[in-house]
Amino acid sequence: MQVTVRVERSTGTASYSVDTKAQQTVLDVLFYIQNELDETLSFRCSCRVGMCGSCGMVINGKEGLACRTGLDRLGPVVTLQPMRHQGRIKDLVVDMGDFFSKYEAVRPYLTPRPEVQDPIVASPRSKLREAIDLGLECISCGLCLSACDVMTAVPEFLGPAALNRAYNLIADVRDDARDRRLAVVGQARSGVWQCHTHMSCVEVCPKNIAPTRAIAQLKQKLIVRRFMGHRERPIPKLQYIVKEGG
Amino acid sequence: MSTQVATLESHTFDVLVIGSGGAGLRAAVQASVPGVSVGIIGKSLLGKAHTVMAEGGVAASFGNVDRWDGWETHFYDTMRSGHFINDYRIAEKFAHEATERVLELEEWGAVFDRTPDGKIMQRPFGAHSFRRLAHIGDRTGMELLRTLQYKAISQDIEIFQEVTVTKLLKDEAGRIAGALAYYRATGDFVLFRAKAVVLATGGWGKLYKVTSNSWESTGDGGALAYRAGAEMMDMEMVQFHPTGMVWPPGVRGLLVTEGVRGEGGLLYNSEGERFMLQYDPERKELSSRDVVARSIFKEVQAGRGTPHGGAWLDITHKGPEFIKRKLPGMYEQYLTLADVDITKEKFEVAPTCHYTMGGVRAEAETCATNIPGLFAAGEVACGLHGANRLGGNSLADLLVFGRRAGEGALAYARDVAEASSVNAQEIETEMARVMAPFSVSHGENPFEIHEELQDIMSAHAGIVRSGPDLEKGLAKLQALTDRATNMAVSGSRVYNPGWHAVFDVQSMLALAELIFRGALARQESRGAHWRTDYPDELPEMGQWNFVQSIDEGVQAVPVPQMPKELSRLFERGMAPGAWTKQQEGKEN
Ligand SMILES: Cc1cc2nc3c(=O)[nH]c(=O)nc-3n(C[C@H](O)[C@H](O)[C@H](O)COP(=O)(O)OP(=O)(O)OC[C@H]3O[C@@H](n4cnc5c(N)ncnc54)[C@H](O)[C@@H]3O)c2cc1C
Ligand code: FES
Numbered sequence: 001m002q003v004t005v006r007v008e009r010s011t012g013t014a015s016y017s018v019d020t021k022a023q024q025t026v027l028d029v030l031f032y033i034q035n036e037l038d039e040t041l042s043f044r045c046s047c048r049v050g051m052c053g054s055c056g057m058v059i060n061g062k063e064g065l066a067c068r069t070g071l072d073r074l075g076p077v078v079t080l081q082p083m084r085h086q087g088r089i090k091d092l093v094v095d096m097g098d099f100f101s102k103y104e105a106v107r108p109y110l111t112p113r114p115e116v117q118d119p120i121v122a123s124p125r126s127k128l129r130e131a132i133d134l135g136l137e138c139i140s141c142g143l144c145l146s147a148c149d150v151m152t153a154v155p156e157f158l159g160p161a162a163l164n165r166a167y168n169l170i171a172d173v174r175d176d177a178r179d180r181r182l183a184v185v186g187q188a189r190s191g192v193w194q195c196h197t198h199m200s201c202v203e204v205c206p207k208n209i210a211p212t213r214a215i216a217q218l219k220q221k222l223i224v225r226r227f228m229g230h231r232e233r234p235i236p237k238l239q240y241i242v243k244e245g246g
Numbered sequence: 247m248s249t250q251v252a253t254l255e256s257h258t259f260d261v262l263v264i265g266s267g268g269a270g271l272r273a274a275v276q277a278s279v280p281g282v283s284v285g286i287i288g289k290s291l292l293g294k295a296h297t298v299m300a301e302g303g304v305a306a307s308f309g310n311v312d313r314w315d316g317w318e319t320h321f322y323d324t325m326r327s328g329h330f331i332n333d334y335r336i337a338e339k340f341a342h343e344a345t346e347r348v349l350e351l352e353e354w355g356a357v358f359d360r361t362p363d364g365k366i367m368q369r370p371f372g373a374h375s376f377r378r379l380a381h382i383g384d385r386t387g388m389e390l391l392r393t394l395q396y397k398a399i400s401q402d403i404e405i406f407q408e409v410t411v412t413k414l415l416k417d418e419a420g421r422i423a424g425a426l427a428y429y430r431a432t433g434d435f436v437l438f439r440a441k442a443v444v445l446a447t448g449g450w451g452k453l454y455k456v457t458s459n460s461w462e463s464t465g466d467g468g469a470l471a472y473r474a475g476a477e478m479m480d481m482e483m484v485q486f487h488p489t490g491m492v493w494p495p496g497v498r499g500l501l502v503t504e505g506v507r508g509e510g511g512l513l514y515n516s517e518g519e520r521f522m523l524q525y526d527p528e529r530k531e532l533s534s535r536d537v538v539a540r541s542i543f544k545e546v547q548a549g550r551g552t553p554h555g556g557a558w559l560d561i562t563h564k565g566p567e568f569i570k571r572k573l574p575g576m577y578e579q580y581l582t583l584a585d586v587d588i589t590k591e592k593f594e595v596a597p598t599c600h601y602t603m604g605g606v607r608a609e610a611e612t613c614a615t616n617i618p619g620l621f622a623a624g625e626v627a628c629g630l631h632g633a634n635r636l637g638g639n640s641l642a643d644l645l646v647f648g649r650r651a652g653e654g655a656l657a658y659a660r661d662v663a664e665a666s667s668v669n670a671q672e673i674e675t676e677m678a679r680v681m682a683p684f685s686v687s688h689g690e691n692p693f694e695i696h697e698e699l700q701d702i703m704s705a706h707a708g709i710v711r712s713g714p715d716l717e718k719g720l721a722k723l724q725a726l727t728d729r730a731t732n733m734a735v736s737g738s739r740v741y742n743p744g745w746h747a748v749f750d751v752q753s754m755l756a757l758a759e760l761i762f763r764g765a766l767a768r769q770e771s772r773g774a775h776w777r778t779d780y781p782d783e784l785p786e787m788g789q790w791n792f793v794q795s796i797d798e799g800v801q802a803v804p805v806p807q808m809p810k811e812l813s814r815l816f817e818r819g820m821a822p823g824a825w826t827k828q829q830e831g832k833e834n
Contacts, residue, residue: 023496025496035694039692039743039747040743044290045461046294046296050578051388052299053293068582090431090740109355109400110354136385136389139298139388
């Protein structure tokens with residue numbers, strides 16, 4: 001099949017005519033262009049299997065991973081643009097600095113509660129597990145931030161990925177930085193209140209995460225706190241792992 | 247100092263870690279204690295390192311599901327599968343410490359899958375005597391990497407993303423002094439000075455056309471160390487994973503996790519025979535990787551291959567619910583990339599280059615190399631896996647020796663008053679070398695050179711080898727290396743993929759030669775190294791590791807001999823835990 005690939009490059013739009021085989025991905029075609037037609041074409045890729053989150057871009061107007069988007073679904077003309085709301089370095093490569101600093105702002109790491117000495121058992125069907133599972137899937141590809149409509153008006157908005165991570169930790173019984181984190185996500189300009197549940201992030205997430213759900217939960221927690229005051233969270237009944245023998 | 251060098255952006259750290267995969271991050275976390283500055287560099291963005299792809303799990307002998315397991319049995323399996331050219335001191339520490347390192351990850355936020363009674367779940371994997379791999383679905387590597395990454399952020403380690411190191415710098419006394427690198431985004435050079443350096447740059451699977459590895463695995467660290475005078479060991483040992491994807495062409499080589507066989511998947515040839523019953527009646531599909539890969543290769547050679555030259559893997563008998571829960575990533579990967587529903591159909595698999603056992607020779611205690619101040623951990627280092635790596639042993643390796651390398655570098659840095667001085671002339675020469683491809687007109691295209699290199703490696707130093715074939719391959723490689731001195735690139739220094747590829751290719755060419763030389767020296771078949779002109783494993787060859795350095799060439803160095811208390815573990819001809827289990831059975 002003959003496909004016209006239009007790439008929005010730093011120097012303007014470039015058009016490449018490519019003969020594609022069955023079941024090729026956008027990434028395959030980008031490599032073909034880079035190796036055979038123009039070795040200066042820049043894009044990111046690492047794993048080729050949708051695990052690392054490097055190859056996010058806007059494909060025919062919608063955010064997607066190049067390595068996971070088959071050409072057969074795209075028609076005879078494929079338009080590739082860099083992700084939105086992030087500065088461009090070159091061609092399809094964007095500056096992820098903003099994405100990462102937003103992540104950092106929510107303190108993305110577990111701050112263990114001092115009274116919990118041993119690792120906590122999270123049984124596969126427990127609530128804790130559910131909350132954590134949500135976060136496990138995120139590959140920090142940045143597609144949600146690119147698709148987020150709020151970002152156009154409010155560039156400071158922390159965005160879906162960071163807020164999703166914040167919620168995972170706030171919901172994690174092992175974590176002790178809940179208050180500080182809630183304060184961050186509750187900020188007027190950058191926090192959860194900016195989200196108007198357009199669901200664009202949910203639509204583009206390659207891992208089917210629903211950051212809007214996490215954001216809704218965060219809003220609820222903030223409201224409860226405002227009206228009920230701050231109450232010490234009881235430590236749930238924990239099962240401990242015996243260190244010897246795991 | 248020339249103005250060019252004087253105006254160079256420069257950073258000084260007590261400990262510099264090159265590589266932000268699992269091993270590098272674990273090392274950085276260990277070295278960063280109050281009062282000690284640590285920097286970590288990665289060629290890609292944070293969290294995108296090759297480690298992210300690891301699916302199956304991390305091997306640690308908790309004995310949670312098979313209570314007979316223990317460190318002795320993990321040690322036994324590791325040495326046996328490595329065909330006894332591993333460094334037993336490394337394997338022993340490894341087997342002892344893996345469990346602790348896994349539990350530590352949980353303290354830092356990771357949550358491994360659980361048994362019904364709440365212990366860490368363990369799955370079976372090839373050539374492990376017991377169910378041993380702790381896992382998080384089939385995205386263990388991702389969670390490991392993420393946990394370490396967050397830990398690093400919480401410890402204020404300075405992180406450099408998309409920075410490529412092109413040279414390790416030493417002082418006049420031969421001690422490590424730092425590294426020269428460039429930002430991929432701008433092409434600007436940056437100088438790192440450090441008291442100690444940990445090398446954790448991963449392997450070189452990209453030398454082969456069919457590979458499961460990510461684009462990063464171009465062996466930069468191995469080449470950097472070799473050029474700086476480090477000793478490289480067991481370079482002939484390249485692991486071919488038995489099950490890579492075969493079709494469609496774009497996905498060729500992508501890994502089909504061993505977890506599929508671990509969870510019950512069976513291998514068939516085109517005639518519907520379960521051929522592993524014949525090649526290894528005891529361990530069958532879960533035999534060691536070298537054996538399964540070779541078996542598939544032999545079946546295809548004998549004309550019993552699948553339409554695209556592989557074998558059938560079938561797990562449909564486990565049922566859709568089980569498959570989707572246990573192997574969600576694989577299910578999704580086949581559905582989206584190959585349009586195959588593995589809960590309903592068998593699918594084609596064939597061997598793919600997966601792991602490089604050889605690498606920088608490092609000692610067991612601190613991962614120190616022969617260059618003072620340089621430590622090496624993870625896939626770039628050598629010694630743990632011998633002639634064949636066990637699945638799951640790499641992630642455990644990253645944790646155990648990442649930590650040890652971090653500790654070693656920290657101790658070394660504390661003993662040193664300040665970072666060694668760097669030589670301005672050397673830096674200038676290196677910058678000129680790296681910039682040279684911009685001024686070559688009508689030179690070679692780096693992508694083409696890479697492709698030709700992959701052809702040579704696959705044809706002459708792949709899963710099957712022989713003396714004459716290796717000689718031929720080496721000659722081709724040398725001709726290619728000559729041509730590669732004239733690589734050219736166009737465009738600017740800003741995120742220029744062709745320019746980046748030049749450096750990658752230079753690294754790979756250097757290591758390719760070491761693979762050939764090692765493979766020629768090892769005149770036998772052992773583990774992953776299979777020579778048709780020497781088809782047997784030879785006891786006298788098993789006494790040597792082949793060590794190569796830029797000054798000394800190839801040298802045979804004796805494999806360290808186990809003391810009695812360890813060698814006795816092998817006297818029964820069966821794993822210690824398996825023996826205990828058998829005894830218990832007899833008593834009942
Ligand atoms: C598909 C797949 C599945 C796997 N599954 C498992 C499994 O289930 N269990 C298991 O134990 N093992 C598994 N492995 C093997 C394991 O993932 C790797 O061996 C391991 O992750 C290597 O980690 P590392 O830290 O040594 O290096 P890597 O993760 O490769 O990281 C290397 C780092 O060095 C950086 N770097 C490289 N060159 C330079 C340079 N010139 N300048 C600056 N930085 C540089 C890179 O950017 C990167 O950050 C799997 C491998 C693959 C490919
Ligand atoms: S290349 Fe890793 S997600 Fe696409």
